[in-house]
Amino acid sequence: MxxxxxxxxxxxxxxxxxDTSSISTDIRTLLHLDQEKADQLSLLWRRYQLEYTWRLNSMGHYDPFDQVTRRSFLHAAADSRLAVDEGTADRILERYSHLxxxxxxxxxxxxxxxxxxxxxxxxxxxxxxxxxxxxxxxxxxxxxxxxxxxxxxxxxxxxxxxxxxxxxxxxxxxxxxxxxxxxxxxxxxxxxxxxxxxxxxxxxxxxxxxxxxxxxxxxxxxxxxxxxxxxxxxxxxxxxxxxxxxxx
Known part of the structure; x- marks a missing residue:
């Protein structure tokens, strides 16, 4: 150049x-999952996180990424049949700030x-x-x-x-x-x-x-x-x- x-x-x-996949270690610990299930949840969360941004764009709406990240995590957890209380969700989202x-x-x-x-x-x-x-x-x-x-x-x-x-x-x-x-x-x-x-x-x-x-x-x-x-x-x-x- x-x-x-x-x-x-x-x-x-x-x-x-x-590395967004590095959150799987915290998911495993905080949700008491084996590594395979933690990895699967991490990937599903990332998929929904991105899908939410694309859908919001298409609908002409904007919501801050921290809110998108939280809701997409709860969506992924629900689809994975995991009950996650607010306190645990808070801790996982806090760890997302330290990828x-x-x-x-x-x-x-x-x-x-x-x-x-x-x-x-x-x-x-x-x-x-x-x-x-x-x-x-x-x-x-x-x-x-x-x-x-x-x-x-x-x-x-x-x-x-x-x-x-x-x-x-x-x-x-x-x-x-x-x-x-x-x-x-x-x-x-x-x-x-x-x-x-x-x-x-x-x-x-x-x-x-x-x-x-x-x-x-x-x-x-x-x-x-x-x-x-x-x-x-x-x-x-x-x-x-x-x-x-x-x-x-």
Whole structure:
């Protein structure tokens, strides 16, 4: 990548920097489940959490992500025939604010943040309180970054509106643009979520899909004549360093 033009890397949080499946350990302990059932509940919760955001978008409504996260957990628990009292739900939701970062997150962002032509933005469906709490206990707080959240615009990914608003935010924030206009093609979403990647691509941004399972791109949502596939595919966040940092 050219080192003389500003490139902005907009990192998704849940499923990209933080491992949403790590909550299964707390689910197992607090609900007294075996690991297999805890893993199943964790996956169902994540599915409903995302489905709720998509359904709210489609209906033209917005509700903060912490409320969406709570209700989707209760939905998943009910579908799993688990009786969860409010106190236990509170404790599980509190633990959701302390998800484990993926092993490659800190080292990759530390390396990328040292490059003058690269700017880092945290870009998430989460509320400010959720993101602050989630990152507070990690080394990610030592890395300089901007922040742009769905809560600001009151709409969720993958609405193309939020990606276009991200570009507008970057161009209105001097420390993210170095005083020059940053075109949408210089803004790169980094996400482990295919729906996020297709939303960014539909909005005219570049996108890097983090394919940690090496499963390959199988998403087929793009209509005929449209290319919403990832601009780049990596297996680790550390692979992004090789894309954006030129070594002598």
């Amino acid at each position: 050219p080192a003389d033009t500003v490139q902005v890397l907009a990192f998704d949080v849940y499923g990209t920097l933080l 484990s970062p993926f092993h490659d997150a800190v080292t990759a962002l530390q390396a990328l943040s040292k490059q003058k032509h690269l700017k880092i933005v945290v870009f998430s469906n989460g509320t400010h309180q959720m993101i602050q709490s989630a990152l507070a206990g990690t080394q990610l707080t030592t890395i300089p970054y901007g922040i742009f959240l769905a809560d600001t615009m009151q709409t969720y990914k993958p609405s193309t509106t939020i990606y276009k608003d991200l570009v507008a935010h970057i161009n209105a924030t001097p420390n993210l643009n170095d005083g020059t206009e940053v075109p949408s093609g210089n803004v790169w979403l980094v996400s482990g979520n295919p729906f996020d990647v297709t939303g960014a691509r539909a909005a005219g941004l570049n996108a890097i899909w983090v394919d940690r399972r090496s499963s390959g791109w199988t998403d087929r949502i793009a209509p005929v004549g449209y290319d919403w596939s990832p601009t780049k595919i990596v297996q680790s966040l550390e692979d992004i360093v090789d894309i954006f940092i030129t070594r002598a």
